Structure formats: C-alpha cells, structure tokens
Amino acid sequence: MYKLLIVLLFASYCADAQKLKHTWSKKLSIKEASDICLNQTKDGFFIVSDDGILFETNLEGIVIRKSPFRGFDFEGVFADASGIYVMDERTRNVHSFNPADLSLKRSVEVNYNGGRNKGFESLTWNESKKCFIAFTEKEPTWVFELDQNFQVLNKQKVKGMSDISAATFLNGKLFLVSDEDHAIFRYNPETYELEQKFKLNIINPEGLCFGPDGSLYVVSDDMGILYRFDSITLFN
C-alpha cells in the first residue's frame, strides 16, 4: 500500500503534456506586464500592465511609446486593422485606443459581478466565430462572446484548466495560457473544448501571442520577462 501512496504522491511528475522550452528572453522595463499582442504593422507588440497602462514596444520588448491614458488593471489587449482594444479587469471596461497616438477613443462596460480580481483576464478575436471573446480568470472561467460594439452575444463555461491569464488565436485554433498551471492550452474555437496542453517552465505567465514569423511570445508578470519560443509545434 505504501508503494501505491508513493506513486500517487509523485503523480505530478508524470509527463502527460509536451514541455515547451524558450529560446530567448528579455527583461522588460514594463512593471507587471499582464498581456501582449502583435501590433498592426507586425513589427512590434502592444503590452499592457497591471498599473493600467498601454505600451507599444519593438519585437525585443523595448518600449517605443505609451498611452497617456491610465486605467486601473489592464489584463487583455488585442489589436487589428480597426483599432487597439484593452480589457480593464477592475472596471470591466473595454477601452478602444487610437493607433496614431494611443489616446483613448471610447470605453464600453461588459458587466460581470464575479470577484474583483477574478474578472476578465483576456481579450482577443475569435476568427472562427467572427466575434471578440473575453475570458474570466477562474471560479468559474467564462468565455464571453462579444460583437463589434462589445455587447454580449453568448456566455459559456470553459473547463480544463485552473485559471486563464491570456488568450490568442492562430490558424484556426484558440490558445490560452494558465498562470496557475504554468501551461498553454489549445482549444477548439467553436466548442471551447480542450484539445491539448503544453507545459511551460515559466513563473506566472500572464500573456501570450504569436510573432510575425509564428514564434510564440509569453510575458511573465512576476519575473518581468518576455520569452520567445522558436520552432515549436503547437498543432498536431
């Protein structure tokens, strides 16, 4: 019986998920980076912080400019040809920013009465369903499908992870990162069902996106570091 207990106790060491190893990293000057996305010209990133500030950086994470607007707790960022969109977890607002000078254009509230620090952790575009999607962190994890005006179209529970810190979309698949699981999850963007898990050797991963060449980028909040993963296979 004691052998069974020993096996069970060390069950967490069993390799049941592919492990990703970063090939490059850079210390950020941004305090408490909480999400990242590729900018419209694909030569840099937008990074948001827990302090409520939007930054634009180059592909090495060096700050080029920052927004004059200060929110409260930015946790999600997404950019496309039509604009830059940031999710403020504390106020439940989606802020739209002007790409020319990063000034605030408008704000729309997406109502959610869950825990103050368990609100929306991400914002991205679901190419399969042609809508914005925002995930709440945990207890429970909801995905809100939003139209172009950030009005709620649908709400659905998502399972398979301890929490969600960020989300991004690539080649017909949805990728979520979990801070508590130290892992990236690939989900079906139509059904929000878990397909595969990839382990990360990073403390507190809070944001992810794909670079212009398909490399994966992950920001660590506690470490203040931007990591890059080259030549990895997340589709199989």
Next chain:
Amino acid sequence: MNSFSVQKIVNSVIWKLNILVNQLSNSGPRPLASVFQLLNSKLKLSTFFLIPLALSLSPYSFAQISLSNGEHNLEISGSISSFYNQRFYYNQNPENRIDDNLANPINKDKDRFGLRDMQLQLEGRIGHDFEYEFQVDFADLANQSDLGENPGIMDANFTYKGLKFVNATLGYQKIPYSRNSLVPFTFSPYWQRAEVARGEIFSRRDVGIMLSESFWDQKINVYGGMFTGMGEQILSANGGDNDPSGEFEYVGRVDIAFPARYRYRDYDINSSPIPMFQLGAAARTVKRKYSSFLPGDDYYLRVISGQKDCFTADFSAQWKGFSTQVEWHLINVKPTNEIDPSGLRYRESRGTANTKIGANPTGFFRAGGILATVSYASKPLKSIFSIRYDQLNPNDLVQKNTEESLTFACAYQIRGFNSMIKAQYSYRLIDRKNPLIQRFDDQLRVGWQMLLR
C-alpha cells in the same frame, strides 16, 4: 471533476487509510496507538459523513461578488469553517481533572464540535489611491471573544497609495512582524497556527499606522509601523485606551525573495516550475507601565509591563509542490514590577527582582522558539500534506519550561482552498513541567472550511 468523482476518490482514500490504520493500531507507543485506534473508529463514520457532503457540492457555488460604479469597486466575500476536536489526556495530571482534583473524572470539555470561522470581508478600491478592508468574524463576536488567536474584528483599515514612494495603512490591521502571522489562515491545511506564532506571545493585530513599499519587482518588501502596543486588547471591553505610559510600539520588517516575488503563501499548490526563496527579518519594541493579563491568555506575554523587545527571522522556499518554512523568535523582557494603584491592572508577578538563576538575581527573562514546516501539495491528488515542528519556551528562567510539538496535517481540496476538508493531529514531544502554566494535550482536529470568494 464532478461531485460523484469526488465521492469515489474520497471513498477509495478512506478505504486505503482504514487498512493503514488497522495495521498501525497494534503498533507504536502510547498514545500514538490509541490515536490510530480512534482514527479507525472515526473513519467508518467519516465515510457516511463525507459522502452526502461531497454529493451536495455544487462546483460553481463559490465566488466573490463585486460591485462597481467605474471608480469605486467593492468586493464581498466570507468564510465558514467548523471542526470536530478530540484531546488525549494523561490521567495523572490534576489539571485534566474537574476542579483540578485527581479524584474527579477527566474534564473532557475540549472534546467538541467547534465553529471556528464565520467571517465577512469587504474589500474596496476607490480610484487609484485608496483601498480599504473590513473583516469580522461573527463566531468570535458571538463568543464575546475579541482576544486571543481569533479576535472578532480582524481588519478595519484603509490604505492611501497617493504618496507614490510609500503606501500608508491606517486602522486596525495585522502587525508586519511574523511571516507566519501574515499568511492568511484560510490558506493552510492546519486548524491552528504553531504555538510560537499564533499570537499568544506577541500580538498579531493592533491599531496604528503602517508604511510599506516594495522594490525590485516586488521581490523586496519593507514595512514600518507604529501601534498602540496593546494588541488585540485595544478593541476589548477592558481596553480601548493605551497603557498609562502613553508610549507606542514600533515594528519593522523586511523580506527579500528570489528569483521572483514570493507571496505570503506557504503551500506550493501551483507547483512552481523553478525554485523560489524568501528570507525575512523583523523586530518590534514596546514599553508598558502596567501589564494587563488577558483572560484565557496562556503565557501572559502578549502585553506585559516593562520593556519588551522581539526579534524574528524566517526562511521560505518552494519548488514543484514541495515547500518549507522556518521561523525563529526571540523575546527579551525587562519587567518593571510596578503595582497599578487603581488595582485595575495586574502587577507583573514574574518580576525578575525576586527570581534568581542560582544565587544571582537577573534583570530580564527571555522567551522564544522556532517553527519548521515541510509540506507537499499535489495537484493530481488535490491534497496538501504537511508536518510541522514547533518549540516554545515562554520564560527561560523557569526550569523544564520548553514545550515541543510535532503536528501532522492533511487537507483534501474539493475546490481548492474554497472548499477544503482538513485534519490536524498535534503530538506533544516535550511537555512543560511548570504547573503554573496551562498544559496542552495531544489533539486531533478534523473539519471543513468553505471560503466564499
């Protein structure tokens, strides 16, 4: 994982534990053997206890509620915890008998069910610069117990962050001294903190002002505080005012972590992929004119007439589910032996003017101890296992005055810390021989904690 799967796993673990307990019941020295026999009988009952509870669980019933008007954000949460307590008594100790009389039966008033927590917490943020917290435990208020380990009022303070270079917290709050004290109790598989850190030899809360700041990506935390020095008693019916000296208690703490910010949590439930460390140290000093013994105070050290200086150092580490903490405490006391002319407070009767070591009088005494914990948190098992050693000597002038305990704890996380069944067994390694101080027997405590957050 649905509640039916939870039931199957719980039943399987209990079945295997029953086998283990049966094997151990016939071995080991007393009272461990009697403990396992008790566990064996209780586990059969626990099967019937846990099944309906597990089935009744809704996996989505736990969440804080927050309200916001865009500028002011208020979060409402709470907790409830209840336990069954069983003590093991040494028949030859008169203190365990009714009226301290060996001819009377053993006083088993500690074998009971207890309501430990019934808490309501309000946390709010206003703009960028103000935060506030209000936390109350109705279980302690109902017991009219605002002293000891669990005062009824737990937090009533606000923080101003507008100074940029430092944060200022004013009100009734936790004193930034012991790291173990700073870890919220609900994030623990234990039902009691270690004797040396549970607030019997130093106060854990007080009214005052604390300045704090973090550096190096929050890897370094620095605290400085000024408090009344009356501890939890400041809110009691007997207190409310400062000591007649009118002086204050000053506290300072610094801790440093590597390679990243290390939150005040003792169990690596997220299985940190890389090793993390934290080192901390703190000190506090206060001078009182008259002591005031708190009803139910075990060691009469929390507030004491004279000069009291406290020092602590701590170390924490975690990696891949394993974690460890070591915390050391030293208290240096120079009592005054002054008599309160009003008769409302008590003379410090342990005045060292009348106490000698050998043939020499001494002007001070020391108290202190150490606690050390090793734990493992398993995500697949949804469980935390922990062993804790703690040692305390409340007065080094008294011979054979050290007590040592070994405490085992395990917790099954039905919904993380939000819904957790936890069990703790405290085994007394060395007992204090001083008959003037209340004993602490071996104890088993099993119960359920629910956090509404």
